[in-house]
Amino acid sequence: MTSQDSKPALTLLLAAPRGFCAGVDRAIKIVEMALEKWGAPVYVRHEIVHNKFVVDGLKAKGAIFVEELEDCPDDRPVIFSAHGVPKTVPAEADRRNMVYVDATCPLVSKVHIEAQRHAEAGLQMIMIGHKGHPETVGTMGQLPEGEVLLVETAEDVATVPVRDPNRIAYVTQTTLSVDDTKGIVAALHAKFPTIVGPHKEDICYATTNRQEAVKAIAPWADAILVVGAPNSSNSRRLVEVGAKAGCNYAQLVQRAENIDWRALDGITSIGITAGASAPEVLINEVIDAFRARYEVTVEMVETAVESVEFKVPRVLRTPT
Structure with a gap:
C-alpha cells in the first residue's frame, strides 16, 4: 500500500455554483x-x-x-x-x-411565451440554438412550421431565409455559451437592425453562473473536468468555456471511472465543475477518486450564490 506521504500534492479548485439547477x-x-x-x-x-x-x-x-x-x-x-x-x-x-x-x-416556458407573443405581433422568429436538441425542438414547436428559423452560428445569419427583414424577433436556447451567443446576436443586429430581442436574456441564470465560475478557475488550473452527460448541452458548453478561458485540458466525464489519469499525469491543480443536470453525488465521487491518488487541498471558487426555487405543478401538491 502506498504511504500517504508519497502521494503528489494537488490543489482542487471546486466551482460554485455547480451541478443541479x-x-x-x-x-x-x-x-x-x-x-x-x-x-x-x-x-x-x-x-x-x-x-x-x-x-x-x-x-x-x-x-x-x-x-x-x-x-x-x-x-x-x-x-x-x-x-x-x-x-x-x-x-x-x-x-x-x-x-x-x-x-x-419555467425558464424554458418563458421562452415559449416570448415566441408566442412575438408571433401574435406578426413577427417571424429566429431561434439561436442547436439543431435536434429537445429544447430547440420544443421551442420551435410552439409555432406553426416555418414560423421559427434556426441559426446555430454567426455564419448562419448571412443566409437565414426571413420573410420580411423588418418583421423579425429572436429567442435563444437557455443552455448556450453566453460568449458565443453574443457573437450571433451581434450578427443578427448587424443584418437586421430592427430585430426584436428578449426583454431579459434567454440564457438561464444557472448556465450563465456555471460558465462564469469556470472562467474564474481556468487561468489557475492545469486541467478542468466537467461532470456531465455527453448529450447535456450546458455541460458541453462548460468544457468549451474552460478551453477558451485558457485551460489547456478541459474534458467532460460522466463518472469518476471515465477520468483519463494518464492525460492528467504531472498536474498540480485541477478545476472541477458539473453541468446543471449532474447530481452532487457524482461530483463527490470524482473528488474521492482524486483523494485516492493525490494529497488534495480543496479550494472553493465561488462566483455567485443561487437561491432560485421553482414550485412543482399544483396537480402534484393536491391529494388525488
Whole structure:
C-alpha cells in the first residue's frame, strides 16, 4: 500500500455554483412525486434531464422512459421532460384523455411565451440554438412550421431565409455559451437592425453562473473536468468555456471511472465543475477518486450564490 506521504500534492479548485439547477431539481421532484401519487409505472417522455445516473435512479423507482407519446398507454400518467415539448404533444395527450404533468423548466416556458407573443405581433422568429436538441425542438414547436428559423452560428445569419427583414424577433436556447451567443446576436443586429430581442436574456441564470465560475478557475488550473452527460448541452458548453478561458485540458466525464489519469499525469491543480443536470453525488465521487491518488487541498471558487426555487405543478401538491 502506498504511504500517504508519497502521494503528489494537488490543489482542487471546486466551482460554485455547480451541478443541479432549480429547473432540474423541480423536474426530478415531479417524477418522484408522481410515483408517490399514482404509483408505478409513470411514463416520462424523453430523459427527464440529461443524466444517465439520474435517469437510472428514477427507472429503479418505477419510471419508464420513452421517446414519443405513442409509446405510452392511455391509462398511465406521463411526464414531459424539463427541456419542453412542441405544442402538438400536450394536444395529443388531451385528445387521448391522458393524465400528464409538464416538467418543462419555467425558464424554458418563458421562452415559449416570448415566441408566442412575438408571433401574435406578426413577427417571424429566429431561434439561436442547436439543431435536434429537445429544447430547440420544443421551442420551435410552439409555432406553426416555418414560423421559427434556426441559426446555430454567426455564419448562419448571412443566409437565414426571413420573410420580411423588418418583421423579425429572436429567442435563444437557455443552455448556450453566453460568449458565443453574443457573437450571433451581434450578427443578427448587424443584418437586421430592427430585430426584436428578449426583454431579459434567454440564457438561464444557472448556465450563465456555471460558465462564469469556470472562467474564474481556468487561468489557475492545469486541467478542468466537467461532470456531465455527453448529450447535456450546458455541460458541453462548460468544457468549451474552460478551453477558451485558457485551460489547456478541459474534458467532460460522466463518472469518476471515465477520468483519463494518464492525460492528467504531472498536474498540480485541477478545476472541477458539473453541468446543471449532474447530481452532487457524482461530483463527490470524482473528488474521492482524486483523494485516492493525490494529497488534495480543496479550494472553493465561488462566483455567485443561487437561491432560485421553482414550485412543482399544483396537480402534484393536491391529494388525488
